[in-house]
Amino acid sequence: MRESVNDRLHEVSLQMRPHARAVLSRLVPHSLFPSLPHSPSRRRAVVVCAVIMAWSAPGASARPPHIASCTSCILMPFLGQAIESATPSEDEGSTPPTASVDERTILRAGQAVFHAVAEQTRRFLVRIDTVGGAQPPEQITQADESEDGDEDAPPRPRSQSPFRDAPGSSFTIADGPTTGIIYSADGYVVTSSFNFVRDPQLINVTLPDGRRLAADLVARDQVRKLALLKVDARGLDVPVWATRDQITVGQWAVALGLGFGGERPAVSVGIISAVGRMSGNAIQSDARISPVNYGGPLVDVEGRILGVCVPMAQRPGELAGVEMYDSGVGFAVPGWRVDEIIADLKQGVSFYRGWLGINVNVRRQDGVFIENIADPSPLRSAGGLPGDQIVEAAGQPVLHFGHLVQALYMLPAGRTVHLVLQRGDARIELDVPLARGVDLGPLPELEEPFDPSEPAPAPPHGG
Amino acid sequence: MKHLGSFISTCAIPGRGRAGESAGAQARGSLAAHDRARSLQVQGLRSRKSWRACAIPVLVVLYSASVARSSPAAASGGLDEVIAATQSRVIKLYGLGAGQQAGYGSGIIVSASGEVLTVESLLIDARSIRAIDAAGKRYEAAAVYRDPSRQLALLQLRRPGQPVDVPAPVTESEDVPATSGLQLPAYFDVPAHIDLIGGQWVLAAGNAFRIADGDEPVTVARGVFSTRTRLDARRRLKDYPYRGDVLVIDCITNNPGMPGGALVDLDGRLVGMIGREVQANQTNTHLNYALPADVLSAFLSEARAAVAAGRHAPAEDRERGDDRPPDLGLRIARTGYRTVLPFVERVIRGTPAARAGLRSDDLILSINGRQISSAEDFDAVVATLRAGDAVDLVIRRDRDIKSIRIEQKEVSE
Numbered sequence: 001m002r003e004s005v006n007d008r009l010h011e012v013s014l015q016m017r018p019h020a021r022a023v024l025s026r027l028v029p030h031s032l033f034p035s036l037p038h039s040p041s042r043r044r045a046v047v048v049c050a051v052i053m054a055w056s057a058p059g060a061s062a063r064p065p066h067i068a069s070c071t072s073c074i075l076m077p078f079l080g081q082a083i084e085s086a087t088p089s090e091d092e093g094s095t096p097p098t099a100s101v102d103e104r105t106i107l108r109a110g111q112a113v114f115h116a117v118a119e120q121t122r123r124f125l126v127r128i129d130t131v132g133g134a135q136p137p138e139q140i141t142q143a144d145e146s147e148d149g150d151e152d153a154p155p156r157p158r159s160q161s162p163f164r165d166a167p168g169s170s171f172t173i174a175d176g177p178t179t180g181i182i183y184s185a186d187g188y189v190v191t192s193s194f195n196f197v198r199d200p201q202l203i204n205v206t207l208p209d210g211r212r213l214a215a216d217l218v219a220r221d222q223v224r225k226l227a228l229l230k231v232d233a234r235g236l237d238v239p240v241w242a243t244r245d246q247i248t249v250g251q252w253a254v255a256l257g258l259g260f261g262g263e264r265p266a267v268s269v270g271i272i273s274a275v276g277r278m279s280g281n282a283i284q285s286d287a288r289i290s291p292v293n294y295g296g297p298l299v300d301v302e303g304r305i306l307g308v309c310v311p312m313a314q315r316p317g318e319l320a321g322v323e324m325y326d327s328g329v330g331f332a333v334p335g336w337r338v339d340e341i342i343a344d345l346k347q348g349v350s351f352y353r354g355w356l357g358i359n360v361n362v363r364r365q366d367g368v369f370i371e372n373i374a375d376p377s378p379l380r381s382a383g384g385l386p387g388d389q390i391v392e393a394a395g396q397p398v399l400h401f402g403h404l405v406q407a408l409y410m411l412p413a414g415r416t417v418h419l420v421l422q423r424g425d426a427r428i429e430l431d432v433p434l435a436r437g438v439d440l441g442p443l444p445e446l447e448e449p450f451d452p453s454e455p456a457p458a459p460p461h462g463g
Numbered sequence: 464m465k466h467l468g469s470f471i472s473t474c475a476i477p478g479r480g481r482a483g484e485s486a487g488a489q490a491r492g493s494l495a496a497h498d499r500a501r502s503l504q505v506q507g508l509r510s511r512k513s514w515r516a517c518a519i520p521v522l523v524v525l526y527s528a529s530v531a532r533s534s535p536a537a538a539s540g541g542l543d544e545v546i547a548a549t550q551s552r553v554i555k556l557y558g559l560g561a562g563q564q565a566g567y568g569s570g571i572i573v574s575a576s577g578e579v580l581t582v583e584s585l586l587i588d589a590r591s592i593r594a595i596d597a598a599g600k601r602y603e604a605a606a607v608y609r610d611p612s613r614q615l616a617l618l619q620l621r622r623p624g625q626p627v628d629v630p631a632p633v634t635e636s637e638d639v640p641a642t643s644g645l646q647l648p649a650y651f652d653v654p655a656h657i658d659l660i661g662g663q664w665v666l667a668a669g670n671a672f673r674i675a676d677g678d679e680p681v682t683v684a685r686g687v688f689s690t691r692t693r694l695d696a697r698r699r700l701k702d703y704p705y706r707g708d709v710l711v712i713d714c715i716t717n718n719p720g721m722p723g724g725a726l727v728d729l730d731g732r733l734v735g736m737i738g739r740e741v742q743a744n745q746t747n748t749h750l751n752y753a754l755p756a757d758v759l760s761a762f763l764s765e766a767r768a769a770v771a772a773g774r775h776a777p778a779e780d781r782e783r784g785d786d787r788p789p790d791l792g793l794r795i796a797r798t799g800y801r802t803v804l805p806f807v808e809r810v811i812r813g814t815p816a817a818r819a820g821l822r823s824d825d826l827i828l829s830i831n832g833r834q835i836s837s838a839e840d841f842d843a844v845v846a847t848l849r850a851g852d853a854v855d856l857v858i859r860r861d862r863d864i865k866s867i868r869i870e871q872k873e874v875s876e
Contacts, residue, residue: 103542104729107664111729114662114687131826131836131859132804175836176745201804204828204864212857212864232862254662259746260711266689267661268713288713291746292689325748326715 110252110269113301117254118267120303124239125265125296126180126189127206127258128215128229133198135173171322173198179258179265179296180205180229181308182236183338188346189229190338191295192310193220196227197318205231221341221351222318223412224281224333225310227295228345239297241335242304247275252301253285255309255330257293266292272306273329278314279410282331283307289330291322298332307332314409316353316437351412354434356419358384359443362401367391370421374440382430384421386446391427392420408434545731546666550680551597551649552733553725554579554620555670556604558589569669569681569724570594570604570618571736573653573763577602577620577645580653580759581723582739583609587616594620596647599678608766610777614705614739615754617766620645651725651733655760659688659710659734667716667753669724669737681724686714686751688734696741696750703741709752710735716751726753735759789850791869792816795827795838805841807858815854819869825858 180191189205196203196217205215213231220227253272256265270287277284285298289309298306311321312331321331341351357377358370368390373380390398393407394417411417413436421428552572556579560566566589570581579594581587592604602620609616622645659665664687671682689711696703710726716737726735735753743750769775792814796806805827810817827835830844831854848854854869 104545107542107729111660111663111687115660118661129828129834131828172747174743174745174747175834176743202826202859204859214859214862214864260690260692260743261745262690262692264661264690266692266711267687268689269662269687288689288751290748292748326751 114252114254114267114269117299117301117303118256118265121239121254121256121297121299121305122263122265123208123237124182124305125208125256125258126182126231127261128178128180128189128191128195128295129204129206130178130196130198130200130202131204132201133196135198171319173319174291176291177258177261178291179256179293181295181297181305182208182238183228183342185234185236185238187231187233187236188218188342189215189231190308190342191227191229192308193222193225193227193318194291194294194311194322196220203229205229207231207233207236219345219348219350221345221412223351223353223410224337224341225294225312225318225321226308226333226338226341226345228342240304241338242300242306244334244336246300246304247272247283247306247334249273249275253287253306254299254301255285255287255289255293255296255332256299257290257296257309259290259292259294259296265296268293270328270330277331278312279406281333281337281410282310282312283334285330285332286328287330288326288328289332290325305335307334308338314405316409351414352436354408354411354413354415354417355437355440356408356417356432357435357440360390360401360404365400367422368398368401368404372443372446374443376439376441378432378435379419379430382432383428384419384430384432385423387423388428389422390419391422393417413437413439542729545727545729546668546683547680548649548731549666549668549725549727550683552651553597553668553670553681554602555595555673555675555681556581556586556618556723557593557595558586558591561585565673565719567670567673567720568722569720569737571723571725571733572596572620572647572650574650575645575647577647578650578763578767579604579618579620580736580763581616581618582736583611583614583616584722584739587618592618594618595677597678597680602645606775607770608775610762610766612704612777613707613754613758613762614703615759615762617763617770620647653733653760653763654756657734657756659691659728661688661690663688664729665710665712665714665734666727666729667712667714667721667724667737668727669716669721671716671718671720671724673720682721684714684716686712686716689713691755694738694741694750694752695744697744698739698741703739705738705754707758708755709738709750710755711750711752714751716753717749733759789845789848789852789871790814791845791854791871793821795841797838803838805835805838815869815871819856819867821856821858821867821869822860825860828857828859828864831855 178191178195180189180195182188183190203215203217204212206212211233213233215229215231218228218230249272251272253270255268255270258265260266268288270285272283273286274284283298283306285306287298289298289311293309294311296309298309300306309330309332311319311325313321313324324330344351355377356379357374358379359372359374360368361371370379370384370386370388370390372386373384390404392398393404394411396403396407398404398407408417411434413434416431416433419430419432421430554570554572556568556570558566558568564585566586568581568584568586570579572578573580586592587606587609592606594602594604596602601623603623604618604620606616607619664685666683666685668681668683671684675681691708691710694703694705694707694709712726716724716726717740721737722739724737725733726737728734733756735755736759738750738752738754741750741752742748765777769777792811793807793816794809794811796803796808807816807821807823807825807827809823810821827841829835830841831848833844835841835844851871853871856867856869858865858867
């Protein structure tokens with residue numbers, strides 16, 4: 001008897017896995033057990049719950065109490081129904097389970113949770129309105145135009161070397177409101193740097209209680225596309241952030257944003273598609289992440305903030321990644337990454353992309369050879385020379401250009417990178433502090449002109 | 464509430480074989496009124512007695528209520544039946560196309576006599592619009608009412624071969640509509656009121672990419688309802704005329720052929736119609752959205768009345784006469800051709816603005832809720848104001864953000 005119930009529940013649990021793993025298991029022991037009376041069929045339900053719990057999420061225990069109690073009361077009826085479907089109607093152990101779970105039952109349980117999560121998280125969201133500012137200057141080409149390796153295309157001008165400020169996308173920044181998340185009770189708001197690409201003269205913030213306040217942009221992190229705002233307020237409600245071990249691929253993720261204004265955030269639902277993206281700086285979700293919710297939260301079904309929604313791509317540029325909006329590929333910076341830099345941000349320290357200041361012949365297949373070095377640039381000061389081959393960067397072996405990009409693209413200016421160069425027979429180890437793009441000098445004239453005749457491999461972006 | 468009733472019932476009386484019944488109630492139930500439902504659920508959790516006490520009567524009342532008003536699209540079976548019912552109420556349209564404008568689209572059937580709602584488009588400019596339903600049955604259609612301001616159109620299906628420009632014969636039967644002689648088995652009720660919650664699942668059904676051929680049912684995609692907002696958008700660099708409410712969804716419907724398709728809830732109830740491709744001005748992103756069923760309902764009543772009166776388009780807007788915009792007594796700073804922020808340069812003494820307490824160097828953030836970011840915006844919004852109406856401003860003065868209401872005194876005081 002217990003076997004068949006178990007089988008049935010296994011099936012149900014599979015269908016409900018996103019709920020089951022994250023919510024269901026946690027609400028069973030503390031809310032359902034005490035509420036069940038002691039008839040035989042109810043006792044079986046308790047057993048069944050234990051089976052669900054044991055099967056779906058062994059060892060899951062931590063939960064923020066205020067949120068779990070709410071999700072549990074929402075999922076409670078659903079669970080009741082699931083159990084009912086899974087439990088033979090009378091006490092004869094031989095009766096096989098007959099009722100099946102309608103997909104809609106599962107969907108309904110989910111939507112009730114999504115809605116509850118959105119409603120709960122609303123009190124941690126601020127609406128950001130900016131006044132003034134200009135469109136960013138570089139937004140000429142689409143991201144993928146250079147990627148298809150069009151051999152008829154003229155070679156790219158030097159200024160578009162992958163290690164210089166790369167072109168953004170054709171996206172134009174809109175005037176509408178954007179979203180931020182209250183980070184601390186004393187008025188710090190974490191959001192996305194995307195929302196300030198125009199360098200607005202004034203920033204106004206509307207708190208969840210309706211108060212409208214002037215805000216200051218304290219600092220931004222252009223690597224992780226974050227920004228920190230400060231408003232003059234105290235005693236604000238602060239959300240709970242998910243820790244690293246609370247984020248698993250496949251779990252539900254709800255993206256919230258105030259990009260359309262109004263009191264209620266726009267809701268989009270997806271799953272966590274990947275963790276540890278962008279050199280460990282981002283989690284990936286297929287929820288629709290776009291200017292509607294950049295700076296807003298990606299939330300789990302218990303209302304914990306999984307991350308700050310941001311546009312992100314492996315190539316540099318303030319708008320890089322926006323072209324993927326609503327595509328099913330979206331990113332959020334998880335809480336621990338925010339925590340790592342929050343002290344610096346509060347001090348007004350901004351993070352920018354770090355550059356070596358080199359030009360690399362991406363057409364060479366036999367390794368990554370420095371073709372030219374900007375003057376001034378960190379690598380030139382450290383003693384690098386054109387012609388050197390980069391064989392290792394930041395501890396990663398470098399066999400082709402992509403490896404170099406991979407090793408460096410999420411490192412901010414100011415970070416020192418250990419490089420291993422091969423110059424003839426000599427192996428040279430250098431510690432090079434990465435520079436801001438604006439601090440790099442021009443590339444000196446080369447004696448031999450660049451040879452565009454060789455077919456190019458797809459030139460990578462970023463770095 | 465119905466939702467709640469069925470949920471509670473299953474909790475309160477487990478193991479009594481009522482699953483089928485309550486699932487049926489739930490299937491027909493609406494997804495509305497969640498806040499109240501939630502609070503009731505919370506109460507229910509706190510005390511088992513109150514659970515039972517409220518659950519059964521609630522269930523009975525709501526169950527009967529939901530049976531009484533089961534809409535044609537509501538299916539009591541599984542999701543597959545809901546989808547099939549939805550698909551049978553969406554019709555594939557084929558007409559004129561040019562350039563980027565697809566020559567195909569979708570429409571939703573809203574009466575047994577073959578009325579079809581769709582979006583305004585080049586497609587329906589065709590002399591003959593072809594329509595194919597989910598059973599593969601072919602019709603011709605003609606636009607009988609078109610509203611450019613809402614970008615909506617009402618089509619009338621006819622049997623193929625019947626000339627579309629000749630009025631259909633009038634029949635004497637009340638049951639069979641006079642216009643077409645058609646008696647379609649399935650159509651959507653267009654509710655005058657909808658109540659959606661953010662995060663609620665929705666299904667979008669339409670002729671995406673002309674994938675569905677002949678008797679193949681249209682494409683169905685799922686997503687959640689994101690939010691309801693006022694549309695402020697453009698289409699192909701031009702302002703989009705419709706400025707009313709839309710339902711933003713997170714399901715990608717912004718594809719050729721989808722506009723005119725149906726948006727339904729999990730019970731198959733029509734909640735909206737997929738709108739034309741637009742870019743939202745607030746975000747500069749392509750919008751996935753639907754026109755709310757209440758807007759469709761209002762349009763449909765208006766269209767039916769107009770067609771009965773022999774009109775095929777809304778009456779022209781009356782000329783506004785010499786309605787000059789009011790002078791609030793504000794002067795906005797302007798310098799040359801650069802876009803400048805709408806700072807108040809001067810407030811003229813004794814004017815409504817001065818009485819309201821505006822000062823020079825105040826920065827105007829919004830007028831009547833509309834965001835202002837330049838002197839041009841200010842002019843554009845003031846031009847829409849009417850003399851005598853109160854005007855609500857939000858201004859920033861140094862670091863304070865204030866709301867200020869400018870009361871205009873009647874001229875004939």
